[in-house]
Amino acid sequence: MAMKQFKAESKKLLDLMINSIYTNKDIFLRELISNASDAIDKLYFRSLTDNSVKLTKDDFQILLTVNKADRTLTITDNGIGMTKEELEKNLGTIARSGSLDFKAENHAEDIDIIGQFGVGFYSAFMVASRVTVISKAFGSDEAWMWESKGAEGYTLTQTEKAEAGTQIILVIKENTEQDQYDQYLDEYTLVDIVKKYSDYVRYPIRMYREKTRAKEKPADAGDDYKPEYETYTELETLNSMVPLWRRNKSEVTEEEYNRFYKEKFFDYTDPARVITSRTEGTATYNALLFIPGRAPFDYYTREYEKGLQLYASGVLIMDKCPDLLPDHFSFVKGIVDSQDLSLNISREMLQKDSQLKLIRNSLEKKIKNELNAFKNNDREKYEEFFKNFGRQLKFGCYADYGMHSELLKDLLLFFSAKQQKMVTLDEYVEAMPEDQKCIYFAAGESADRLAKLPAAELVLEKGYDLLLLTEDVDEFCLQVLRNYKEKEFKNVNSGDLGLESEEEKKAAEEASAESKELFEAMQKALGDKVKAVKVSTRLKNHPVCLSSEGPLSIEMEKVLRQQPGAEGVKSDKVLELNAQHPVFAVLKAAQESGDTEKLEKYTKLLFDQALLIEGLPIEDPVAYAQAVCELMK
């Protein structure tokens, strides 16, 4: 019988396994049991529609047998089994070389990663010097035996087996100085491992266990009878079989939830929050949801797929059901188990299923309430969460014309310039002095720079707080909200800040009226670049700034212009001048003496300066530089 070679990737993984880079060898049992459980799932599924399956739900089991003399541990299932071809395909290659690639890229964390991701069948070689797989596929009359001692290859021979299913026989390695392999022949250790990793497997995991009991007391036994003992074996079920999501939250440890999350959702970070929900009534379901502790690397890309695992009465029907989660909570991972759904429901039918919609709405509320509680009870961790997923909540506010903004607005955090920390809108409004009418914000790239804007300084000097928005979506989000607790949002760059006293306003209006001709000339020089030129009430030291009128702010223009097809987007800009500044006098003099050329040149220079302060590109940088040089000469 010729030895067959493993495929290249398989060999690599085998080497990893055999050389045991992963220290937790216990997980081999978890892997084999979960394969067995998957195989039973497949046959069970089949039994629902196929009368030739004679087994019913209660007949399925995973059996562990130990033979200390032979040093074997055998895992037997009565699942779907494998044909010769399947044995070759499934055990001769590793389709999921994904975990290998992952390791190669992440050297620092490789030890953990191997542990968190399913390592599959090959993990058997961490503890076994020889692995024999005897399998008979359901519906086939042939049985096949696959056998391997590791990296050099495997053999495949025909054999006999009565029932469909798979039997995996591990010859456990001899103890070494570092590793006590003997423990995998010890019943107590095996029971512990099963309870730890496979407790919620839906089928019974059984083992014959040797027990001792007192013999029955003979009828004629006297007072001095000493009980005699005998040993017997009993087939014991080791796992509780109740899925984690059906157990009471109080009965499950944090450790159990964390492990479950990491294994099931391929993360190596503990979840930030666990949400459980049992509902009866309009929608009957159990949900176990997790808020990840970090954003997946592809979270803010098109590749990311949202969804929850969907079970119908404990049987998995869809791995990632997107219809259960609104987009604004797309970061949530988890499981929903409902008795109300039919097992044979198809993808298309699910979308129309009204039951599913009820569940989705109920989950949305639940998640929102939990996030709110998270924010109120564990602020530090919530801020961490917000760093990861806050952007998505803001997108959610903005999306669908603000349809979800009511639901989401209290979950938002923004950076407060006065308090130098993240605050909610409610906290901002509650801290407002009585005379403050609006919620002020400044939007741009860096919080430091924003706080130094002339208008920002003005707001802060008044004793008002200011939100510094540094994410592109921020301002759009506030615009959709419009106001919070009846307080309007106000960009410090918008025309009317509502800060000036009546006198200041009047003085500015008078100054503007006085300089009407100057401003008209300047506006003419700038063409359609500005809507108006006027005297500023917010400038103290600087000669110029830009403000905007209308719904589109200067910062929003900047953001939108980065999108393809939005090159034409323009905010209505107003060039504001500081009437106290010496430059103003120079402009005025030029206009009065009829020096149009000078006035035009200076106007364009000032406008470019104002653009630079706002962080906007100037149209002709070379012309600007030349004009400045000319002035220096």
Ligand code: ADP
């Ligand atoms: P994974 O389980 O992640 O797919 P494995 O390496 O553990 O990767 O197993 C490879 C494949 O071998 C499985 O997908 C399954 O098709 C098959 N297999 C493994 N164990 C069994 C079993 N006990 N019964 C039937 N098929 C099995």
